[in-house]
Amino acid sequence: MNSLTIHEQRLPDVATSDAAHIRTTLDWVGMSEIALPFRLLDADRGEIACQGRAQAYVNICRPDVKGIHMSRLYLLLEAFAEQQLLTPRSLSDFLADKLATHREISDSACLAxxxxxxxxxxxxxxxxxxxxxxxxxxxxxxxxGRTQLELKLSIPYSSTCPCSASLSRQLLDQAMQREFGDGDSIDKAQLSRWLLSEQGSFATPHSQRSYAHLRIRLAPQQAFPLQALIERVEACLQTPVQTAVKREDEQEFARLNGHNLMFCEDAARRIKRTLDSMVPVEDFWLKVEHQESLHAHNAVAIATKGVAAGFKVELGG
Known part of the structure; x- marks a missing residue:
């Protein structure tokens, strides 16, 4: 009888001991949807506690190798998230450590x-x-041997159509002309009462919730500029969606929309100019999507920074 306990016996590992039946390389192998609490360093807010989902991969660059050590990737990621603050530098070091666990079969690693x-x-x-x-x-x-960092952000905002606003003003003017006739003078008090009545809302422009979807390639730095990116984009658009709203807030939101009429092309140009001015941004791809209340489809504009070997002007996100 074998005196070795189950823990002392060498357990078989067919994934790494057997050769691949079909000999070919694989771009990425690993795990997705890993539940992961972690701490991230933001350039403005400092340390932020986050909860998310992770994907961890290495490639297989030897065609004879059957598989990877997935448990090594998982345990390394768990230890990293628990013990270290997520920064561009620590993330780069983690990828190097992850690659070292598979140095015999891999030359690339990634984490999402x-x-x-x-x-x-x-x-x-x-x-x-x-x-x-x-x-x-x-x-x-x-x-x-080079680490590349990319961020994807989605930022919601409100957009009011300039064309619809113009047509609404024309209808309001026509209604006012019918109400007050062609006289040379109009009683201001009477006009004010008419404008504040339901008749004053003769026509309204259409507005809709809209989204700026961004892909940002970051230059090397000490922390992630997440809050700065969000705040700069919201500031250039000037109509971010709100959280707590009382009547005075809703009125101010209506004023902001009225003073910032924009087509999707206008929004894309505002964001492009803003990202062009931000030093941490090496490259970007942006897509603005106005989810129309008039049409059954969305209005979209896409732009890139236009650097050599950078993001292509592709339609997808």
């Missing part, structure tokens, strides 16, 4: 994190505030 960044936003006029969640994806690749 998907999470919501929560920012507390004040109301426009009142003293209230509330939380807003911004979907974020962080992708890090180590290939040919």
């Amino acid at each position: 994190l998907r999470f919501d960044l929560y920012l507390r936003r004040p109301a426009l006029k009142s003293d209230h505030q509330g939380w807003k969640a911004y979907p974020v994806e962080l992708l890090a690749r180590l290939q040919q």
Whole structure:
């Protein structure tokens, strides 16, 4: 009888001991949808506690190798998330450590994190505030000895159609002409009462919730500029969606929309100019999507920074 216990016996590992039946390389092998709490360093907010889902991969560059050590990737990721603050530098070091666990079969590694960044936003006029969640994806690749960091952000905002606003003003003018005739003078008090009545809302322009979807390639730095990116984009658009809203806040939101009429082309140009001015941004791809209340389809504009060997002007996100 074998005196070795089950823990002392060498357990078989066919994934790495057997040769591949079909001899070919594989671009990425690993795991997705890994539940992961972690701490991220933001350039403005400092340390932020996050919860997200991770994908961890290495490649197989030897065609004879059957598989990878998935448990090594998982345990290394768990230890990294628990013990270290997520920064561009620590993320680069983690990819190097991950690649070292598969140095015999791999020459590339990547990590993708998907999470919501929560920012507390004040109301426009009142003293209230509330939380807003911004979907974020962080992708890090180590290939040919170089780490590349990419961020994906989605930022919601409101857009009011300039064409619809113009047509609404024309209808309001026609209604006012019918109400007050062709006289040389109009009683201001009477005009004010008419404008404040339901008749004053003769026509309204269409507005819709809209989204700026961004892909950002980051230059090397000490922390992630997540809050700065969001705030700069919201500031250039000037109509971010709100959290806590009282009547004075809603009125101010209506004023902001009225003073910032924009087609999707206008929004894309505002964002492009803003990203062009940000030093941490090496390259970008942006897509603005106005989810029309007039049409059954969306209005879209896409732009890139236009650097050599950078993001292509592709239609997908």
